[in-house]
Amino acid sequence: xxxxxxxxxxxxxxxxxxxxxxxxxxxxxxxxxxxxxxxxxxxxxxxxxxxxxxxxxxxxxxxxxxxxxxxxxxxxxxxxx
Amino acid sequence: xxxxxxxxxxxxxxxxxxxxxxxxxxxxxxxxxxxxxxxxxxxxxxxxxxxxxxxxxxxxxxxxxxxxxxxxxxxxxxxxxxxxxxxxxxxxxxxxxxxxxxxxxxxxxxxxxxxxxxxxxxxxxxxxxxxxxxxxxxxxxxxxxxxxxxxxxxxxxxxxxxxxxxxxxxxxxxxxxxxxxxxxxxxxxxxxxxxxxxxxxxxxxxxxxxxxxxxxxxxxxxxxxxxxxxxxxxxxxxxxxxxxxxxxxxxxxxxxxxxxxxxxxxxxxxxxxxxxxxxxxxxxxxxxxxxxxxxxxxxxxxxxxxxxxxxxxxxxxxxxxxxxxxxxxxxxxxxxxxxxxxxxxxxxxxxxxxxxxxxxxxxxxxxxxxxxxxxxxxxxxxxxxxxxxxxxxxxxxxxxxxxxxxxxxxxxxxxxxxxxxxxxxxxxxxxxxxxxxxxxxxxxxxxxxxxxxxxxxxxxxxxxxxxxxxxxxxxxxxxxxxxxxxxxxxxxxxxxxxxxxxxxxxxxxxxxxxxxxxxxxxxxxxxxxxxxxxxxxxxxxxxxxxxxxxxxxxxxxxxxxxxxxxx
Numbered sequence: 001x002x003x004x005x006x007x008x009x010x011x012x013x014x015x016x017x018x019x020x021x022x023x024x025x026x027x028x029x030x031x032x033x034x035x036x037x038x039x040x041x042x043x044x045x046x047x048x049x050x051x052x053x054x055x056x057x058x059x060x061x062x063x064x065x066x067x068x069x070x071x072x073x074x075x076x077x078x079x080x081x
Numbered sequence: 082x083x084x085x086x087x088x089x090x091x092x093x094x095x096x097x098x099x100x101x102x103x104x105x106x107x108x109x110x111x112x113x114x115x116x117x118x119x120x121x122x123x124x125x126x127x128x129x130x131x132x133x134x135x136x137x138x139x140x141x142x143x144x145x146x147x148x149x150x151x152x153x154x155x156x157x158x159x160x161x162x163x164x165x166x167x168x169x170x171x172x173x174x175x176x177x178x179x180x181x182x183x184x185x186x187x188x189x190x191x192x193x194x195x196x197x198x199x200x201x202x203x204x205x206x207x208x209x210x211x212x213x214x215x216x217x218x219x220x221x222x223x224x225x226x227x228x229x230x231x232x233x234x235x236x237x238x239x240x241x242x243x244x245x246x247x248x249x250x251x252x253x254x255x256x257x258x259x260x261x262x263x264x265x266x267x268x269x270x271x272x273x274x275x276x277x278x279x280x281x282x283x284x285x286x287x288x289x290x291x292x293x294x295x296x297x298x299x300x301x302x303x304x305x306x307x308x309x310x311x312x313x314x315x316x317x318x319x320x321x322x323x324x325x326x327x328x329x330x331x332x333x334x335x336x337x338x339x340x341x342x343x344x345x346x347x348x349x350x351x352x353x354x355x356x357x358x359x360x361x362x363x364x365x366x367x368x369x370x371x372x373x374x375x376x377x378x379x380x381x382x383x384x385x386x387x388x389x390x391x392x393x394x395x396x397x398x399x400x401x402x403x404x405x406x407x408x409x410x411x412x413x414x415x416x417x418x419x420x421x422x423x424x425x426x427x428x429x430x431x432x433x434x435x436x437x438x439x440x441x442x443x444x445x446x447x448x449x450x451x452x453x454x455x456x457x458x459x460x461x462x463x464x465x466x467x468x469x470x471x472x473x474x475x476x477x478x479x480x481x482x483x484x485x486x487x488x489x490x491x492x493x494x495x496x497x498x499x500x501x502x503x504x505x506x507x508x509x510x511x512x513x514x515x516x517x518x519x520x521x522x523x524x525x526x527x528x529x530x531x532x533x534x535x536x537x538x539x540x541x542x543x544x545x546x547x548x549x550x551x552x553x554x555x556x557x558x559x560x561x562x563x564x565x566x567x568x569x570x571x572x573x574x575x576x577x578x579x580x581x582x583x584x585x586x587x588x589x590x591x592x593x594x595x596x597x598x599x600x601x602x603x604x605x606x607x608x609x610x611x612x613x614x615x616x617x618x619x620x621x622x623x624x625x626x627x628x629x630x631x632x633x634x635x636x637x638x639x640x641x642x643x644x645x646x647x648x
Contacts (some may be wrong), residue, residue, distance in 0.1 A: 038318070043300070061367055064366055067359065072648075
């Protein structure tokens, strides 16, 4: 019983960390702070614009696979219990 | 070869593939009909999900919207992809563990209530029907524009094709056809993009080309910004969609709405395990991202091409109307492009000032459809775009129709009215429901209601404000009881409908709108389409408050929750 709770806590913590990045890369970089980030240029792109039109999407993909990998590790660890 | 002939051949080939798959993937049990037997590999499932998700809107309209909105178009790019993170982390794995065939079934189990199930079914049907109307229109229009088959017959052909693989194969047939449709869609979308990116910037990868330089050494985006702002438009890279607040809530509503759409969630019932559901979401986003990260390039380059074809630095050298190229003439005859010589000089002025602008109608859909023609690409590429658009519409329509049909046969028939129905009879009922749903969708395709365009926003609003919160609370809260959940769902729906109707008219009849579709009256400056997130918030709050007044869920439900939390 205690192990189930621990497992769930670890899951929530992992989810929260991932969602923080999810929020930052889209709402913060792409919307709220976009004008500031636009002051930085990468090639022909203003950085804020790039995050909002491409960068956020790349991070989303990486986040999902990162979550799947990490939670799988945690699953294995708690499997025996 | 002539464009018409190419189009017939290529589209015909794709249809032959779909029908072939229909025969190969026949469903022989309810499990196969609803969830393809749970046997689909995560990568294949991801591909099918991507096709299911990307409708005619993603394929045709999105790049067009981006080309006119510039930075503001980011709400669609982030909104329609970010939801997959929510699905993967918060919903899909747990719903898969529970193992039901439909979303309302999960809601009825978790909230131990037939009422909750019926509310969920109502949301699902409203959301899915409004969504499918758009797809049917897309199919009819694609046929009439590309194949010179008239709208009604085109619609009928589309319906017959879907009928084959959806009625015979259910989710099994639909999944494999969606995979084929994905391959066709992505090829059709990226080939013109690669060509045009290479022609403009020397870089064939559109994602890099967009940030690259033009022949004269200036950066593409800088050039676009300066050209259109000189013409009186807002700068492309900074043109926000109204305010920061509106963009924030619009994006949030789209993300939550994506995660709450039943036809998308159902796509995760078809894999073997919980972990397969997670990685399948990742793969789905990979395949979606290929198109979605190409779209900004398509949009910007199309805009640049369009503007520079018409306008020259010296406006006395603008394109003369009589000299207009054949793509211009073709799209004029369809009514999607319209010119009015306001200053009677025979030259075309395309400006951002409504008084001087002579291109009085430039339909945004043209940007994707005419882009290959504007860039002078060969006919087979243009024919491929037609096939891709049809693939996009058919794949999404099928997913929606399955969501509707399964909620009728599984949730209403087996779940509520005839619980004793046997497996074989249920399978037959599900086939009949599918045929009925296709007929209904066809009917609305023939007689599209006036409000058809605005209703996809309604679908997202309902999914965001009603379904998503109910599912999330069901998984993450052990104390959410049926009274709270039902109250929450109903209040979320009401708030969303109220806001949309008061600004767009009850059932979208304009004369009944009492606050008018006027910006100053929008709550916090948030447009009606962006209100789903507020509806979701209302749902959470009402559900929380109401749940406190009623008993906690019974022990078996607590056990159920613990079970779905364990992979």
